[in-house]
Amino acid sequence: MICRVSIIVIVLVICSVAIILPPLFLRVFRQNSSSSSSVTNLFVSACSSETCIGKETQYRTSIITALYPFDGNMNDLSGYFLGIAYGLPIPGYTTATNYIRQSIDLDPTNQQYIRISYINLNQQSFTIQLCQCGSDLICLSISIRNFRVTLSFDSLRSNVSTLLGGSILSRSYWYHLTIVYNAVLRQQLIYINGKIDAIANDVTPYQGTSISATTYIGLSSSINYPLSYSHGFIDHFTISAGVARTACQIYNDATLITYYPFDTTDALLDRSVNLIHGIAFDLTTVSSGRLQQAISFKINTSYFQAQCFPTICPSSVPVSVSP
Structure with a gap:
């Protein structure tokens, strides 16, 4: 049950004006161990x-x-x-x-x-x-x-x-x-x-x-x-x-390492089990999101940041980031 864990840092820095970001998913696709299961x-x-x-x-x-x-x-x-x-x-x-x-x-x-x-x-x-x-x-x-x-x-x-x-x-x-x-x-x-x-x-x-x-x-x-x-x-x-x-x-x-729905209530909280909450600067929440609400970057220094995501062993397991 021991695994080397490395650190991944994802920082979203938006340099455009009034960009709306939909929900963000980070998922790890794991490989099963050897199995004789028929299910x-x-x-x-x-x-x-x-x-x-x-x-x-x-x-x-x-x-x-x-x-x-x-x-x-x-x-x-x-x-x-x-x-x-x-x-x-x-x-x-x-x-x-x-x-x-x-x-x-x-x-x-x-x-x-x-x-x-x-x-x-x-x-x-x-x-x-x-x-x-x-x-x-x-x-x-x-x-x-x-x-x-x-x-x-x-x-x-x-x-x-x-x-x-x-x-x-x-x-x-x-x-x-x-x-x-x-x-x-x-x-x-x-x-x-x-x-x-x-x-x-x-x-x-x-x-x-x-x-x-x-x-x-x-x-x-x-x-x-x-x-x-x-x-x-x-x-x-x-x-x-x-x-x-x-x-x-x-x-x-x-498999879901983080999920940020960016809704009005607790917009920066991670809704996955891992509770890796984000931080942000100069953001607003808008009602016209793709799924319910979304966050809006108003100025060129606005950003959302989340970090310290684990790498799940083995290191060759693919990772998907989906906005």
Whole structure:
């Protein structure tokens, strides 16, 4: 889960008068790791570049229960689920190989992990990346075993099926991992880099009901692995209780590095998960944009600037910038 990250700076300096700039997208087209999955066509039919634009996840809304950027602290941006670090020493943060800004660095030799308060996932849809164990010993576990993503709704019992991802993950690369349970369709889904990697149908909802349950990041237990600690980096960890995020939302979360709609409300904010907000000088917002509103450059010194975009490994992955 480690990746070299270089810095890209994009500065839009407009030297003409009264130029109107439409929404700006920066997207990375990722390559999947080696996969034996047979569900690739499900992604193709569910999401394309034409259908996903404009269907970005609106972070800082009710769709996100908890969001941990791990930028030098354990804070949840929703303000409700502060993380507590454990280990000797406790885990640190790194900027040398970070995904977006900083990321948390977990070392299993120091038994490092993070604990957050109980988040109810019982009998409902959710989109999540975590290991959750309650005192009732019904443990929802998401982990990487033998280089594959593994999902179990009751990891401490041997008679419960486990969904195994189709892709073989490589060392020293960042992966965007998403786990979804759709309570209406009774489906478990694993996504890697925005594309469906594995799916299981007719799955009973997660049954953990203990209010004393605790959510762990970097620590898991199962019938075959009594106690395991994560080794590597974790960044932008999110929990969406009650929400089965759509294929398009997940694809955008994985590949859309920034999205600036340039609308009247918070015109310079990045609407992607990465929250790389822009700055500007001498701009105005006009109502006659191509999509809703737009920003207007009034004088030859007007500009919009955004920077510190990550390069997603491998470095040969193509990048698209679309105004």
